[in-house]
Amino acid sequence: MKILVKGVGLTKFGELWDKSLFDLSLQAATEAIQDANLSAKNIEAVFVANMIHGKLANQDLLGAAIASLFNIKGASFRVEGACASGGLAVHLAIQSLLAGTYKNVLVVGAEKMTDVTISEITSALMGAGSEAERKAGLTFPGLYALMAKTHMQKFGTTRNHLAAVSVKNHYHASLNEKAQFPFEITEEKALNSPEICMPFTLFDASPITDGAGAVILSSENTPRRRALTPSRWTAGDVYITGSAVATDTVGLAERESLVEIPATKQAAKMAVKQAGIEIADIDIAEVHDCFTIAEILAMEDLGFCEKGEGGKFIVQGTTKLGGRLPINTSGGLKACGHPVAATGLKQIIEITQQLRGSAGKRQVKDAKIGLTHNVGGSGATVVVHVLQT
Numbered sequence: 001m002k003i004l005v006k007g008v009g010l011t012k013f014g015e016l017w018d019k020s021l022f023d024l025s026l027q028a029a030t031e032a033i034q035d036a037n038l039s040a041k042n043i044e045a046v047f048v049a050n051m052i053h054g055k056l057a058n059q060d061l062l063g064a065a066i067a068s069l070f071n072i073k074g075a076s077f078r079v080e081g082a083c084a085s086g087g088l089a090v091h092l093a094i095q096s097l098l099a100g101t102y103k104n105v106l107v108v109g110a111e112k113m114t115d116v117t118i119s120e121i122t123s124a125l126m127g128a129g130s131e132a133e134r135k136a137g138l139t140f141p142g143l144y145a146l147m148a149k150t151h152m153q154k155f156g157t158t159r160n161h162l163a164a165v166s167v168k169n170h171y172h173a174s175l176n177e178k179a180q181f182p183f184e185i186t187e188e189k190a191l192n193s194p195e196i197c198m199p200f201t202l203f204d205a206s207p208i209t210d211g212a213g214a215v216i217l218s219s220e221n222t223p224r225r226r227a228l229t230p231s232r233w234t235a236g237d238v239y240i241t242g243s244a245v246a247t248d249t250v251g252l253a254e255r256e257s258l259v260e261i262p263a264t265k266q267a268a269k270m271a272v273k274q275a276g277i278e279i280a281d282i283d284i285a286e287v288h289d290c291f292t293i294a295e296i297l298a299m300e301d302l303g304f305c306e307k308g309e310g311g312k313f314i315v316q317g318t319t320k321l322g323g324r325l326p327i328n329t330s331g332g333l334k335a336c337g338h339p340v341a342a343t344g345l346k347q348i349i350e351i352t353q354q355l356r357g358s359a360g361k362r363q364v365k366d367a368k369i370g371l372t373h374n375v376g377g378s379g380a381t382v383v384v385h386v387l388q389t
Contacts, residue, residue, distance in 0.1 A: 007036025086344020161311025173331025
């Protein structure tokens with residue numbers, strides 16, 4: 001069995017004060033349904049990814065609330081997994097299709113983050129940290145800064161390596177009309193921007209963002225294609241062939257190492273095996289760059305380069321458009337924006353558009369196999385998907 005990405009829809013990411021969570025969800029889902037050439041009556045289940053709307057707006061039961069926008073009477077679910085909520089929702093939707101429970105499902109990821117104060121959003125996001133971390137006054141910039149400083153001390157990673165991630169992703173975002181920050185920056189600007197938590201400056205962190213993404217997934221009872229073999233699939237169609245989730249401790253203090261995210265390694269290994277490919281077969285990837293060090297860790301933990309070589313790997317231009325392995329062509333979380341639960345959907349949508357050949361100015365030539373990597377917290381939950389044409 002294979003899972004077809006039948007339709008995709010994505011809003012603009014940014015400070016969208018004139019739009020509600022439901023406005024954004026409606027826009028993205030309507031676009032996905034139209035792209036799939038379906039009507040709402042064909043949708044049997046709705047999976048809604050959201051992390052913090054209940055805390056910030058006192059509205060829970062989002063599965064039913066968003067399903068009701070389309071008068072969908074089938075099953076509805078809300079999925080929460082911190083910043084990995086979107087990837088988890090896609091994973092659970094896939095399981096429902098593989099089980100034969102449904103044939104066509106709608107997955108929506110949406111977040112409204114800019115209507116509250118920085119202290120309120122920081123407190124809400126730290127719901128993904130451990131109790132000990134919250135009591136110690138840590139925030140996610142501080143947690144990832146600990147990882148960055150440890151990586152620097154052990155492997156010689158530099159602030160210039162961190163800046164290279166930001167410069168590359170802003171360049172990609174400059175080609176993406178949906179991005180929150182569609183403009184280029186220089187290394188000098190990244191390095192000299194205000195410090196937020198040593199060694200991070202402002203341009204090392206992803207922003208607070210509003211936005212929504214949606215996909216229609218469908219099951220088809222035909223044999224799964226193996227990597228690099230002649231295809232019987234419809235030209236232009238994109239399929240999810242691998243979907244895996246791995247879990248680690250919520251708190252950093254309980255982990256053996258601060259220079260890796262083991263759940264990334266485990267989820268990637270499972271997803272790649274399901275897809276019947278090798279990691280070297282990947283043509284393009286969207287990875288979770290909530291902070292610049294996170295993309296460096298992802299390069300290493302996914303197996304794109306050796307441990308400790310992530311910064312150099314990026315500086316060499318390998319992951320920039322035109323390089324051997326373009327990473328975060330959407331602009332990533334850093335420059336496209338990070339509306340927490342929508343990020344996992346945006347990653348699926350970007351890879352789908354790349355494999356369809358419809359990514360416009362940021363199109364990767366001859367992309368056939370893509371990967372998405374969505375992380376919750378500081379690595380407690382990781383979701384990896386493999387997509388193929």
